[in-house]
Amino acid sequence: MTQPTCVHAAASTFRRAATVLTVLGLAMIPWLVFLHAELPATAVASHWSLAWTGLDGFEALGLLSTGLLLRRDDRRACLTAAATSALLLVDAWFDTMTAAPGPDCRLAVLMAAFAELPLAVACAVLATRTVARR
Incomplete structure (x- = not known):
């Protein structure tokens, strides 16, 4: 028996969201390194x-x-x-x-x-x- 279309679409959407969020999380690593190196020690x-x-x-x-x-x-x-x-x-x-x-x-x-x-x-x-x- 196949899954209803709405269940398949929801699973596909969640997989895409998981991929996008994972890529964005990994993309933040260079940004974190940059911030750590470039931000001043103090701020007002x-x-x-x-x-x-x-x-x-x-x-x-x-x-x-x-x-x-x-x-x-x-x-x-x-x-x-x-x-x-x-x-x-x-x-x-x-x-x-x-x-x-x-x-x-x-x-x-x-x-x-x-x-x-x-x-x-x-x-x-x-x-x-x-x-x-x-």
Whole structure:
């Protein structure tokens, strides 16, 4: 028995998307080398506080929406949990990489180790378990 046309078309689309994404990921490697070699060691950001407030705001929105979706047993909670996990990982990375030496750096490492990274792992586990039960 042959597969319906729509199933075959979807599989073909996913294979093409997989190929395009793989090629794009590989194409970024030279770009990463260039950035590492050419970017200045320091930079001044005009909207520093707004950038950090925005990132933390998106994390709060992700946590809130994931919690509310879970309460409603909505399967989209796996999506918000995955996105929130990624945001928390980005926050931990940039907190630790941009912190000034000394107390700021120690605080960033402590926040990453005891708040952001454990919460990111919890959200990732929640995302995989939520999608698996559907």
